[in-house]
Amino acid sequence: MLGFPAVIQTCLPRRAVGRTRLQVSELGLGAASLGNLYRPMSDAEAHETLDAAFNEGIGYVDCAPYYGFGLCEQRVGEGLKGREGIVVSTKVGRLLEPAPGVVDDSERFGFRSALPFTPVFDYSYDGVMKSWESSLQRLGVARIDMLYVHDIGRMTHGYRHPERLQQLIHGGGLRALAKLRAEGQIDAVGIGVNEVQVCLELMEEADLDVILLAGRYTLLEQKALDVLFPECARRGTSVVIGGPYNSGILATGTRSDVVPRFNYEVAATDIVFRVRRLERVCREFNVPLPAAALQFPLAHPQVASVIPGLGGSEQVAQTMTYYRTRIPAEFWQELRSQNLIHEAAPLPAAQT
Numbered sequence: 001m002l003g004f005p006a007v008i009q010t011c012l013p014r015r016a017v018g019r020t021r022l023q024v025s026e027l028g029l030g031a032a033s034l035g036n037l038y039r040p041m042s043d044a045e046a047h048e049t050l051d052a053a054f055n056e057g058i059g060y061v062d063c064a065p066y067y068g069f070g071l072c073e074q075r076v077g078e079g080l081k082g083r084e085g086i087v088v089s090t091k092v093g094r095l096l097e098p099a100p101g102v103v104d105d106s107e108r109f110g111f112r113s114a115l116p117f118t119p120v121f122d123y124s125y126d127g128v129m130k131s132w133e134s135s136l137q138r139l140g141v142a143r144i145d146m147l148y149v150h151d152i153g154r155m156t157h158g159y160r161h162p163e164r165l166q167q168l169i170h171g172g173g174l175r176a177l178a179k180l181r182a183e184g185q186i187d188a189v190g191i192g193v194n195e196v197q198v199c200l201e202l203m204e205e206a207d208l209d210v211i212l213l214a215g216r217y218t219l220l221e222q223k224a225l226d227v228l229f230p231e232c233a234r235r236g237t238s239v240v241i242g243g244p245y246n247s248g249i250l251a252t253g254t255r256s257d258v259v260p261r262f263n264y265e266v267a268a269t270d271i272v273f274r275v276r277r278l279e280r281v282c283r284e285f286n287v288p289l290p291a292a293a294l295q296f297p298l299a300h301p302q303v304a305s306v307i308p309g310l311g312g313s314e315q316v317a318q319t320m321t322y323y324r325t326r327i328p329a330e331f332w333q334e335l336r337s338q339n340l341i342h343e344a345a346p347l348p349a350a351q352t
């Protein structure tokens with residue numbers, strides 16, 4: 001590495017990924033923001049965000065080709081230079097095709113990236129292999145630890161879901177992933193989705209080490225407890241929690257100076273009311289809402305890591321404070337007694 005000794009990562013507590021040898025830090029970095037999700041970020045800001053996160057001991061970063069159409073992976077690759085021991089996941093299911101008409105960073109699919117590529121779904125054998133190889137090159141690494149099948153499911157594909165699922169199952173996408181894992185090119189295979197149903201469908205077809213479940217096990221929603229998490233426990237599949245703030249509202253709360261976002265849209269009134277009830281309990285116990293949102297999913301034994309989207313080194317610093325905030329057991333009991341969390345949800349242990 002050009003004469004520089006690699007920085008050996010000091011790491012937050014790690015948890016195992018399924019039955020693999022891989023361990024991820026229980027707090028990870030969701031890097032969609034580094035692909036300029038909703039707002040542009042400079043290369044320097046992206047680099048500072050990664051440096052801040054790695055220096056704090058965050059040892060796991062999640063990317064995707066889709067995030068800024070290659071931008072996120074390029075930036076993460078730069079940030080990894082000279083560091084060892086950071087676990088990296090990226091995704092398959094979309095290829096990036098040249099888009100010569102792109103001339104600036106006008107918003108496309110939510111991203112403000114000027115890279116002249118456009119995403120095209122492809123869950124076939126060749127599509128998965130090509131996506132993996134392209135990710136290796138954008139990241140500038142010889143090996144990627146985990147690959148998730150990105151956004152398979154009805155929420156993304158609507159009436160075309162059966163066709164896409166067919167392509168993944170019978171068109172060789174799953175076979176390609178199993179081959180990469182069997183050859184030792186990757187350690188873990190998973191899916192990265194915002195919905196529960198497709199997780200159950202795919203667990204019947206594939207040996208998944210991990211599910212990246214975004215927005216569906218948070219302080220606002222815990223239906224995953226009913227069937228999905230017990231099934232994961234039975235099969236030895238870990239869960240990584242994406243979108244722990246449900247894309248914004250559990251970080252910002254219902255303050256009047258921001259438009260609260262829930263699931264990537266303006267939050268509906270019933271969600272705002274529910275967050276206000278959470279905020280009342282937070283005020284009573286002097287607990288920041290985002291601290292509770294971050295720590296809640298980590299109490300579930302199936303959860304390997306929680307990966308908030310972090311846009312800037314200040315947000316990294318704030319996140320570390322939320323992660324370390326001491327929350328009394330009575331706070332969680334109060335949420336439960338007010339039916340604000342599922343009665344079966346494991347509650348975080350009080351820190352001493």
Ligand SMILES: NC(=O)c1ccc[n+]([C@@H]2O[C@H](COP(=O)([O-])OP(=O)(O)OC[C@H]3O[C@@H](n4cnc5c(N)ncnc54)[C@H](OP(=O)(O)O)[C@@H]3O)[C@@H](O)[C@H]2O)c1
Nearest residue numbers: 030031032192193214242243244245246247248251308309
């Ligand atoms: N299908 C999939 O595989 C999938 C889907 C969704 C997410 N994910 C993964 O999960 C990660 C996180 O998801 P997400 O970014 O969608 O949602 P999220 O973590 O629930 O929310 C991120 C938003 O919260 C706000 N935020 C974060 N920290 C904050 C702080 N300290 N103070 C104030 N606001 C703060 C930021 O808003 P501002 O931008 O306004 O600062 C940010 O955009 C993604 O990066 C990705 O890695 C995967």
